[in-house]
Amino acid sequence: MTMRSTFLALLEGQAQHGYDLKRAYDQHFGRSRPVAYGQVYTALAKLLRGGFVTVEPGEGDGGPDRKIYKITEAGVTDVQRWLDEPEDPEQYLQSSLYAKVISALLTGRSAAAVLDVQREKHLEAMRELTRRKRTGDLADRIICDHALFHLDADLRWLEHTATVLHELAGQVRR
């Protein structure tokens, strides 16, 4: 859903060829995961069928890459609807880490060790993101910050859980 909507948003900014759309997507959204050409053309075909874009022949030899895709009024309305709709907050209630902590306590293993290993793994990821953030442009910083704040929230949960493990063990084994 997000990729489809971002294609529409890019086309709202400027009518363009599929090739340019892929490049624009990779530049703004696909930083660590560039989109495949096949995905771009599949998405454009669906948008065309849905009446969200139109296609016009561009200059040149008329090959598939020369077609110019333009957003329609329906497409613009769809972008607005997407932006207006808040995302569901993820609640992580089925966190595998939570499951590991409880399982460790149920089986008499060290839940503190589970938390310690995870803490270091999280910090490693945060160090890498911090390095990446410091060499990137503002958009890079923002996307890295998004990941860093989420990892930071996880770490706060780890620290909090570490402080109540003893009590938690008592409840779990009851």
Added chain:
Amino acid sequence: MSALLVAEGLHKAYGKTVALAAADLAVRAGEIVSVMGPSGSGKSTLLHCAAGLTRPGAGLVRYAGQDLAQLTDVRRSALRRREFGFVFQFGQLVPELTAVQNVALPLRLDGVSRRAAERRAAGWMDRLGLADKAAARPGELSGGEQQRVAVARALVGGPKVIFADEPTGALDSVAGEQVMDLLNDAARDTGAAVVLVTHDSRVAAYADRGIVVRDGRSFDPAGVR
């Protein structure tokens, strides 16, 4: 590479309250090491002991092969001025002095002439984006600017180790990030090691590695796997 600063088996109690029970810290030249842990875990006490600001009840602190406990107070204090730099949560700037005078203070205490000390201080102020704040007093500066002055003061003497205790603890996230970027860059450029005490994982992520202190005991989380 062997460690430049080593603290081993540190114990410290304040009355009946045990602050450090068995804490170790090793820092190699030029690396940034974070020290994390909950409030009251003993991480600041570990920093104070490792920096020679507090005498541990037991244990050993060696800097460049010297046992800090064997130094006289005068020599230990000279070592702190010449080899170490300090940044605390609240800049601890002298309110009566201007920003540039605050930065120059460690050099002045070490006998450098006022003109030479303030010239070097001005160079660091410029580098930390504070060139136009030289004549301001701490009360006229924002929290972020005060911390940048504190970072400049920590760096002015060309320290081998910077001890930073919650350097962004009193700042919002943007000002905190700016202070950490500057501290990180300056330390990397000058080859100074940093001991970074923080409860904030986003600050700790500037470090090359980290240790955790809990209930006065330290451990290296990379070693638990």
